[in-house]
Amino acid sequence: MPRPFGKRFSHLFHRRKESEKPIIESRQNETQEYSTNNDVYPVPPKPADQAIQSTQTLQPRDLWQAAYNQLDETQRQILSINKKPIKPGDENNTLKNLIDQVIQTTTEEYKKYHLTADGNFRKASWKIVNAALSFKDIIGAVSALDPTQHAASVWNIISLGLTMAKSYSESREALFGSSEYLAEILTYGAFIEKNFYENRNTITNSHSIEQALVRLYKGILCYTAQIQQMYDASIGQKILNTVINNPRQSLTTFQAVAEDERVKLAQWVSLDYYLRHEQEANNILYKIDGLADSTNQLLAHSLLEKLTFAEGASLDSFTDQHQDFCLPETRTDLLEQISKWAQSEGPFIFWLSGMAGTGKSTIARTVARSFQQKGLLGATFFFKRGEADRGNSKRFISTLTRQLVDKNPGLKSEVLHAVENNLEIMTRSLNIQFEKLLYQPLTKLHPDQTPTIIIIIDALDECDGDQDLKLILNLLFKLEKIKSVHLRVFLTSRPELPIRYGFKDHQNHRDLILQELPKSVIEHDIRLFFESKLLAIQKERSLSPDWPGSEKIEKLVAMAIPLFIFAATICRFVGERKWRPEQRLEKIIDSASVSSEDEMARTYTPILSQLLAGANEEETHQLVKEFQHIIGTIILLASPLSLNTLSLLIEFPLDDINNRLDGFHSVLSIPVDFEAPVRILHLSFRDYLLDKKCPFYVPEQDTHTRIASHCLRLMKTRLKENICELQSYGIQQEDIKTEIIKEYLTADIQYACRYWVHHVEQSKGCIMNCDLLPFLQDHFLHWMEVLALMGGISEAVGLIDILKSTAQLGSELSEFLYDAERFTRQNSYMAAIAPLQIYRAGLVFAPTKSIIRQIFCGKVEDQLAVKTEVEDSWSSNLQTLQGHSSTVCSVAFSPDGRTLASASDDHTIKLWDMATGVEQRTLTGHS
Secondary structure: OOHHHHHHHHHHHOOOOOOOOOOOHHHOOOOOOOOOOOOOOOOOOOHHHHHHHHHOOOOOOOHHHHHHHOOOHHHHHHHHHOOOOOOOOOHHHHHHHHHHHHHHHHHHHHHHHOOOOOHHHHHHHHHHHHHHHHHHHHHHHOOOOOOOOHHHHHHHHHHHHHHHHHHOHHHHHHHHHHHHHHHHHHHHHHHHHHHHHHOHHHOOOHHHHHHHHHHHHHHHHHHHHHHHHHHHHOOOHHHHHHHHHOHHHOHHHHHHHHHHHHHHHHHHOOOOOOOOOHHHHHHHHHHHHHHHHHHHHHHHHHHHHOOOOOOOOOOOOOOOOOOOOOOOOOOHHHHHHHHHHHHOOOOOEEEEEOOOOOOHHHHHHHHHHHHHHOOOEEEEEEOOOOOOOOOOOOOHHHHHHHHHHHHOHHHHHHHHHHHHHOOOHHHOOHHHHHHHHHHHHHHOOOOOOOOEEEEEEEOHHHOOOHHHHHHHHHHHHHHHHOOOOEEEEEEEEOOOHHHHHHHHOOOOEEEEEHHHOOHHHHHHHHHHHHHHHHHHHHHHOOOOOOOOOHHHHHHHHHHHOOOHHHHHHHHHHHHOOOOOHHHHHHHHHHHOOOOOOOHHHHHHHHHHHHHHOOOOHHHHHHHHHHHHHHHHHHHHOOOOOEHHHHHHHHOOOHHHHHHHHHHHOOOEEOOOOOOOEOEEOOHHHHHHHOOOOOOOOOOHHHHHHHHHHHHHHHHHHHOOOOOOOOOOOOOOHHHOOHHHHHHHOOHHHHHHHHHHHHHHHHOOOOOOHHHHHHHHHHHHHHHHHHHHHOOOHHHHHHHHHHHHHHOOOOOHHHHHHHHHHHHHHHHHHHHHHOHHHHOOHHHHOOOOOOHHHHHHOOOOOOOOOOOOOOOOOOOOOOOOOOOOOOOEEEEEEOOOOOEEEEEEOOOEEEEEEOOOOOEEEEEEOOO
């Protein structure tokens, strides 16, 4: 039916308000069609009928048939035509099926609309279900209640009204209201009739009750016939207008008659409550409510999952679970200062700086735990160079946001709203992420919900990119403007130049340099540290009670000041279970006689020297070479790898790697599980090994070159078209199971595809063009496919730009990379949705002279022969930037040419990264 019909049809279901009392006397003329005289049977029964009645006086009469007989010919014809044939003995089953259908339709509609509808909708739904369940009980008790199936016709109309509610949302309330009333009045009549026949011998006014029930049923059937006629007429405009304009055919008129008969019946029959399934009806709706709550929670969880979390960046992460906290009675003055600052109205940021190894991260963890216990901790981010998620700013904002939402439920709705309206938020610039996910939600947080929020950022200097360091500082200082909540930021870092300059631009901060604390304070804390850790070793290894003795502890303290990392590393070294602590401690103390101005050398040389103990010259050369190959790779990986994956990447036997690393547990985190990543315990160890003065010097460029070569070898042997053996080239990324990707794209090939360009760049030209070009000519599309499958296709243009910077201008490789960049810009959006389409649509719509098209068209499996009109060469249009909803009226470039600003009639200004075409930020509210 067309929609206008739904609006007109709903007039029939217009329901009298609760406050409107029926005035029967004033509606005599209106209700004649529904009423009848006192003669219940207008057609006298035949003698045979009378004989049957006289012998079966206790059998229930078919009052519905009696009511039906009083309808006019037109009404009877309407109801008869639409009555479905029923097999003898199947009457009750048909009626029960209809009632079940009503319950099902009601619950389905409630499930769809209960979140947006008002309380009346739930009340109507509840009454319909309650009445339907109660009616089923009654027909189960009285088998002959509706032998001629007239009541079934009414339940069919109720089902019709509920079904129409699906299509006509604007009439849903009226349709549900009429269905509610019909279901309730049907159940009322059935209950009276049931009780009437059960107690007929004791009722003195049975004739009056029969007459009232017949009149009630006649009114119901009249109304049912009108509704059925409307439905049959469908879009007949003349009939529609006639029915709508006739007040006798409104629900209100029918209600007046029905309520009049209800009043009369109440005088003769004493009823207990006839709707007996309140709780069951409630339970049905409660299940829907509960399901909706669960669905909403799943939706919220799904949206929050879009905010990717940096593994290991939060306090108490699994990755850092074995990291130390400050020992009791150490750093007491400093911790007290930080605690007082957090609760004060003083500087917005507390910047704790210090050289490598002075204990900044340990203090940050201790401060975070203290604030957590006080309920003040909002979020943490522990940067760590060399960790994919923690070594850059990509997941910085999203990780803070996820933690803030967990700890402050008041933020959840605002953050969900931001993500729902910006589903690709993780691909946006740091500025946009900050504005949408942090700044705006925090400004709407009520002070009563969270009086104080502390954000802790550790080791900011270990975030890659000087510009990102300055940007993060600028964004953090913007939070100072928020007045709805008391915000504070505690930040630690080395005093690197970009960070120092960043703080110079902002005044509202407090500085404290760790190594400039009074020497006596540092000495006291380091002494307590040695005493605590060495005592634990003494007890664990059952050593002499007087070991190590105060004299040796004082020597260790003198060696360590001001580096806590020295104390921590030495204690781990001494405590390794495969060696005797007494002998190892003696080696450390003996090494103090060798003077060294390099504090890192004093820390790590005694540990590394054990590697060569007892080795001859040839063995020494071999051990140093293996050390550089294994440890050198570990410290220069872009992201930590497990022993298994490392073994596959560098083609070194797993057992040999495990044996070589056995003596380095004091400087490396080496899990028992070969599938867990190996990590550097402190960045200073990496710095030490990359220093040319180190006897175990790891040549950085050579090592990156070797890692890049391993990545290329691995990709050459493993990459192929449709590497995951997917069923269809049209399959979308969201339909590819994660398990499938993990099965075919193991950790070693994922690392190689994601980071080989990084290692080529860091090799500083040691990887020759002649090595790269053959690989790209064979596997460029395969590489793109894997990036898309891993969700990293948006990074492809940037990676190609890095390769372009290493290629000689005008070379064959340079020309290939230019074409590859144009191909990627045109197809990256499509590949992110359907990865395998780079082999189909990507090649089909590439220019005929495209190098990528010419090379790969003959290599792609089952390439479709599609005739398309495409250009010969790439056009001057590099990429189309899409995002404005109206005409772009002005554009401007930043002075450095890296950013494009576009102004539109949609009252927004957008900033675009010119290198990648990625939208960085949207400024709203402009006229």
